[in-house]
Amino acid sequence: MRTSIATVCLSGGLVEKLESCAAAGFDGVEIMDADLVAAVESPEEIRALCARLGLTIDMYQPFRDVEGVTDDEFQDTLRRAEAKFTVMDRLGTDLMLVCSNVGTASIDDDALAAEQLGALADLAATHGIRLAYEALAWGRYVNDYRHAWDIVRRADRPNLGTCLDSFHILSRGDDPSGIEQIDGERIYFVQLADAPVLDMDLLSWSRHHRLFPGEGGFDLIGLLGHIDRAGYRGPISLEVFNDTFRQTDVSRTAAHARRSLTWLADRTSEAEHRAQDRLPAAQQARGIDFVEIAGQDLAPVDELLSQLGFSFGGRHRSKDVRLWEAGDARLILNEQRRSESCVLSAIGLSVDDAATASARGELLGAPPVFRRTYAGEHELRAVAAPDGTEVYWSDAGAEPAWLPEFVGGSLAATPLRAVVDHINIGHPWQEFDEAVLFAGAVLGLTPEPVEEVPGPVGLVRSQVMRSADDVVRLAINVAPPTSPEPPRHVALACDDVLAATRHAKAAGAALLPVPANYYDDLEARFGGTMDRALLDELRALGVFYDRQGAGEFLHVYTQAVGGVFFELVERRGGYDGYGAPNAPVRLGAQRRVAAHR
Numbered sequence: 001m002r003t004s005i006a007t008v009c010l011s012g013g014l015v016e017k018l019e020s021c022a023a024a025g026f027d028g029v030e031i032m033d034a035d036l037v038a039a040v041e042s043p044e045e046i047r048a049l050c051a052r053l054g055l056t057i058d059m060y061q062p063f064r065d066v067e068g069v070t071d072d073e074f075q076d077t078l079r080r081a082e083a084k085f086t087v088m089d090r091l092g093t094d095l096m097l098v099c100s101n102v103g104t105a106s107i108d109d110d111a112l113a114a115e116q117l118g119a120l121a122d123l124a125a126t127h128g129i130r131l132a133y134e135a136l137a138w139g140r141y142v143n144d145y146r147h148a149w150d151i152v153r154r155a156d157r158p159n160l161g162t163c164l165d166s167f168h169i170l171s172r173g174d175d176p177s178g179i180e181q182i183d184g185e186r187i188y189f190v191q192l193a194d195a196p197v198l199d200m201d202l203l204s205w206s207r208h209h210r211l212f213p214g215e216g217g218f219d220l221i222g223l224l225g226h227i228d229r230a231g232y233r234g235p236i237s238l239e240v241f242n243d244t245f246r247q248t249d250v251s252r253t254a255a256h257a258r259r260s261l262t263w264l265a266d267r268t269s270e271a272e273h274r275a276q277d278r279l280p281a282a283q284q285a286r287g288i289d290f291v292e293i294a295g296q297d298l299a300p301v302d303e304l305l306s307q308l309g310f311s312f313g314g315r316h317r318s319k320d321v322r323l324w325e326a327g328d329a330r331l332i333l334n335e336q337r338r339s340e341s342c343v344l345s346a347i348g349l350s351v352d353d354a355a356t357a358s359a360r361g362e363l364l365g366a367p368p369v370f371r372r373t374y375a376g377e378h379e380l381r382a383v384a385a386p387d388g389t390e391v392y393w394s395d396a397g398a399e400p401a402w403l404p405e406f407v408g409g410s411l412a413a414t415p416l417r418a419v420v421d422h423i424n425i426g427h428p429w430q431e432f433d434e435a436v437l438f439a440g441a442v443l444g445l446t447p448e449p450v451e452e453v454p455g456p457v458g459l460v461r462s463q464v465m466r467s468a469d470d471v472v473r474l475a476i477n478v479a480p481p482t483s484p485e486p487p488r489h490v491a492l493a494c495d496d497v498l499a500a501t502r503h504a505k506a507a508g509a510a511l512l513p514v515p516a517n518y519y520d521d522l523e524a525r526f527g528g529t530m531d532r533a534l535l536d537e538l539r540a541l542g543v544f545y546d547r548q549g550a551g552e553f554l555h556v557y558t559q560a561v562g563g564v565f566f567e568l569v570e571r572r573g574g575y576d577g578y579g580a581p582n583a584p585v586r587l588g589a590q591r592r593v594a595a596h597r
C-alpha cells in the first residue's frame with residue numbers, strides 16, 4: 001500500500017510537517033494550500049525538500065467553489081485556478097483536489113456543473129494537471145460520492161476523475177458498495193479518516209473529530225475492499241482534521257498516523273492478497289501475568305497489599321523487586337526506578353507466542369523495552385505503550401516462567417483469592433486516541449462503547465478495550481486536565497467482596513470513605529427489590545453497588561498510594577460493566593481524601 005498524508009493533519013509549519021512525514025515513513029503527502037501560503041519557503045524549495053526527503057507530492061488541495069455558479073463567478077474561478085496551476089507547476093505536482101461547492105453554488109443543475117468542471121479541466125490540461133472532484137458531505141447540491149461520479153462522467157474529460165473520502169461517504173450512512181461501479185482508473189485519489197460515531201452536524205464533525213483508522217467507528221476495512229475491487233491502485237492518504245492532532249507534537253502524531261495505516265494495511269491485506277502488508281498475527285492474551293507498580297518507596301503498597309489479603313511472594317534474586325500474590329493475581333513492586341513516584345508501570349500478558357506478539361508491536365512502531373537480565377533469568381519481550389506503560393509478553397504455561405526467580409516468599413495460603421478483573425489507566429487528553437489505537441492494533445483488544453462520567457473537575461471519558469474472552473479488560477481514561485497525575489488502578493475480582501472488605505478493614509486498610517447520601521440514593525433506587533441486610537452491610541462497609549438486569553456488581557476502593565489505587569470487585573449473575581453510575585461518587589470521594597492529605 002502506498003501511503004500518503006494530508007499536511008492538514010499535523011501541527012507546525014510546512015517544513016516541520018514534511019520532515020515528520022518522511023521520518024514516520026510516509027511515501028507521499030497532500031499539501032494543503034493554506035500550509036504553502038503560510039510558508040516562507042518558495043514552491044521550488046518545498047519541491048526540492050520533498051525530493052530530498054523521498055516524499056512525493058501526491059495532491060495539492062483544496063480548490064473550492066467551482067461548479068453551479070453564474071458565468072461571471074466562473075470567469076473569476078478560472079483566473080483563480082490559473083494562479084494555483086502555476087503554483088502546482090512550481091511544486092511539481094499534477095493532481096488538484098476540487099471540492100464540491102458548499103458556498104457559492106446557486107444553480108442546482110448537473111449539466112452546468114459538468115460543463116464548468118469540464119472547462120476547468122481543459123484549463124488544467126494546458127498545465128498537464130488532473131482534477132479530482134470530491135463530494136463534501138455538506139456540499140450545497142453535490143454531497144454524495146455517486147453524484148460526484150455522475151458529474152465527472154458527464155463532463156467526460158481525460159484529466160477529470162474523482163476523489164473518494166471515507167468521511168464524506170460513511171458519515172452520511174451512504175452505501176459504499178456503489179464504489180465498485182466506478183471505473184478504478186478514474187478514482188484519482190483516496191482519503192481516509194475514521195471518526196467516532198456522533199450525532200452532530202457534518203461540518204463540525206468532520207472539521208474537529210476525525211480520527212486515524214482504528215480509532216473510531218467507521219468500517220474502513222470494508223470501504224477499502226470496495227475501493228480495491230473498483231480497481232484503484234493509487235495511494236491511500238490520511239486526511240484527518242482533528243483539534244488534538246493539530247496542536248500536539250508533530251513527529252509523534254506523524255508516527256501515530258503511520259502506525260494506523262500499518263494496522264489498516266494488515267487488516268485489509270488478507271482479502272486483497274497483499275502479502276507485503278501483512279503483520280504477524282495479534283496474540284490474544286490468555287491471562288494477565290502480572291501488574292507492576294514502580295516507585296521510590298513502595299513500603300506503603302506492601303502494607304496495603306498485605307492488608308487486602310495478598311501474601312508475600314518473595315524478592316527477586318537479583319533485582320530490587322518484590323512479588324505479592326492473591327490466587328491468580330500477581331503484583332510486582334519495583335523499586336529500581338528511583339526517579340518515579342508510585343505508578344502503575346507495566347503489565348505482563350501471557351500469550352501463545354510472545355515472540356510474535358513483540359514482533360508485531362515493533363512493526364507497529366512501538367519502541368522495544370529492554371531490562372537487564374542475568375544468567376538463567378527469563379527474558380521477557382516488551383514494548384512501551386504510547387504513555388510509557390510497558391507491556392511484557394510471556395509464553396502461556398502452567399505458571400509464569402519468571403516465577404521461580406522470586407525467593408523467600410511466605411508459603412501461607414492467601415486470605416484473598418483474586419484475579420485481575422480490569423486495569424484502568426488514566427491518560428492525558430492528548431494521548432487518548434493513540435492509546436486506543438495501540439490497544440487495538442498491538443494488543444488485539446476490541447473497543448466497547450465510550451462512557452462519559454461526570455467528575456468533580458470535569459468529564460472523564462472512558463474507553464474499555466477488551467479481549468474476546470474478557471481475560472484482558474483495559475479501561476483507557478482521559479484524566480481531567482487539572483488532576484496532577486493521571487490516576488491508575490487495578491481491579492481485582494474475588495468471590496466475596498463483602499468478606500474481603502471485612503478482612504481488609506479489620507487489617508487496617510485505608511479504604512475510600514463513601515458518603516451516606518450515596519446509600520440513601522441506593523435505597524431510593526433499589527430499596528424495593530433489594531435485601532435489606534445487604535443494603536445495610538454495603539453502607540456499613542463502604543461498598544458500592546450496581547445492577548444490570550439480573551447482574552449485580554459489588555465493588556470497593558482503597559485510597560490511593562501515589563498515583564495508584566486498588567479496587568475489589570465481585571460480579572454476580574453475569575454483570576458485565578464497571579459500575580460507571582458510581583464513578584462520580586468515587587471521584588468526589590477521592591478528591592476529598594486528596595484535599596485532606
Ligand SMILES: O=C(O)c1ccc(O)c(O)c1
Nearest residue numbers: 062099134165206207239
Ligand atoms: O472541510 C473541508 O473543507 C474539506 C476540504 C478538503 C477535503 O478533502 C475535505 O474532505 C474536507
Ligand SMILES: [Mg+2]
Nearest residue numbers: 134165191239
Ligand atoms: Mg477529503
